[in-house]
Amino acid sequence: MENTENENLIEVNNLKINFNTYAGKVKAIRDVSFHLKKGETLAIVGESGSGKSVTTRSLMGLNADNAEIAGGEILFHGEDVLKKSEKEMQEIRGMDIAMIFQDPMTSLDPTMKIGRQIAEPLRIHKHISKDKAMAQALEMLKLVGITDAEHRINDYPHQFSGGMRQRIVIAIALICYPEVLIADEPTTALDVTIQAQILKLMKELQEKIETSIIFITHDLGVVAGMADRIAVMYAGKIVEYGTVDEIFYNPQHPYTWGLLNSMPTLDTQSGELSAIPGTPPDLLDPPKGDAFAARNSYALKIDAEQEPPFFQVSKTHAAATWLLDPRAPKVTPPAAIAKRQAQWASMHNEAGELVRPETPVTPTTTFDDDRE
Numbered sequence: 242m243e244n245t246e247n248e249n250l251i252e253v254n255n256l257k258i259n260f261n262t263y264a265g266k267v268k269a270i271r272d273v274s275f276h277l278k279k280g281e282t283l284a285i286v287g288e289s290g291s292g293k294s295v296t297t298r299s300l301m302g303l304n305a306d307n308a309e310i311a312g313g314e315i316l317f318h319g320e321d322v323l324k325k326s327e328k329e330m331q332e333i334r335g336m337d338i339a340m341i342f343q344d345p346m347t348s349l350d351p352t353m354k355i356g357r358q359i360a361e362p363l364r365i366h367k368h369i370s371k372d373k374a375m376a377q378a379l380e381m382l383k384l385v386g387i388t389d390a391e392h393r394i395n396d397y398p399h400q401f402s403g404g405m406r407q408r409i410v411i412a413i414a415l416i417c418y419p420e421v422l423i424a425d426e427p428t429t430a431l432d433v434t435i436q437a438q439i440l441k442l443m444k445e446l447q448e449k450i451e452t453s454i455i456f457i458t459h460d461l462g463v464v465a466g467m468a469d470r471i472a473v474m475y476a477g478k479i480v481e482y483g484t485v486d487e488i489f490y491n492p493q494h495p496y497t498w499g500l501l502n503s504m505p506t507l508d509t510q511s512g513e514l515s516a517i518p519g520t521p522p523d524l525l526d527p528p529k530g531d532a533f534a535a536r537n538s539y540a541l542k543i544d545a546e547q548e549p550p551f552f553q554v555s556k557t558h559a560a561a562t563w564l565l566d567p568r569a570p571k572v573t574p575p576a577a578i579a580k581r582q583a584q585w586a587s588m589h590n591e592a593g594e595l596v597r598p599e600t601p602v603t604p605t606t607t608f609d610d611d612r613e
Contacts, residue, residue: 410427
């Protein structure tokens with residue numbers, strides 16, 4: 242799907258995953274490809290059930306027992322992790338690839354002091370003494386912003402607020418300085434103010450630890466100031482990918498239009514929010530053609546007959562929609578999307594190159610980092 246180069250830490254190529262259920266075979270991931278470069282943040286965005294979490298859990302071999310790899314490969318430093326044994330994966334999990342789960346309330350062991358929980362990956366992967374592991378755990382607690390860390394390292398999870406627990410979960414994930422950090426909706430259970438603090442913390446720690454991040458979310462607004470690139474998923478497939486500016490200000494897929502239209506911004510007037518009509522398709526029997534066609538008011542006749550390929554918009558931007566076919570009729574996107582595209586066009590040439598660098602594009606979000 243994308244041009245990949247040697248510096249890629251992770252390359253996912255044509256991944257297909259099914260789940261065997263009593264009702265039949267659920268085709269959860271249907272030919273997904275993407276890559277992650279060293280030091281960058283890739284956001285994977287989509288509705289619940291789009292396949293975001295299944296895709297990334299596959300990187301760590303954490304899918305359910307009824308999951309079946311139907312095709313493709315996941316390369317980490319050129320080696321296919323899908324072919325590794327459970328013992329080999331245990332050496333990778335927490336050490337090379339770590340994960341932050343979405344609910345800090347249930348991610349921690351309530352019976353174990355948080356210092357021991359942070360130190361545990363060091364004891365397992367680096368085989369260091371308990372005293373050295375606890376000393377490093379204390380430093381990590383300070384790094385993630387836990388005040389009075391010397392005393393709080395002996396506290397239990399229930400003695401911390403939700404935001405503080407998420408900081409502890411981040412500390413556990415980063416204690417071994419992994420090359421890749423997977424953040425599975427890490428701010429969903431937190432209020433907006435705490436969300437901003439956690440996102441700011443993750444960005445700061447990424448620079449200090451030099452890790453790459455795969456950020457999973459259903460909220461485009463959350464990743465506006467976090468990601469370098471965005472992949473939009475729908476019904477087990479990536480339907481559009483590009484840089485943050487390209488997705489926010491020059492979106493091409495009608496599903497991306499719908500996601501952006503449903504996102505409140507600082508400019509949103511009362512009553513203006515719109516929802517994407519309908520529901521995602523049943524992946525026990527995926528529809529023929531474009532899976533989004535039934536919910537797409539811009540659907541063409543061919544959408545019901547043939548699945549669209551990716552059409553390249555720029556070197557870094559592509560979308561799988563027949564609307565980009567040169568033979569397709571021209572359509573007018575929703576007013577809010579047209580406004581975004583007009584702003585993009587005023588700052589870029591036809592090749593997508595920035596021609597007015599003195600006026601940077603800044604995505605508008607539901608909050609900003611100064612509001613803590």
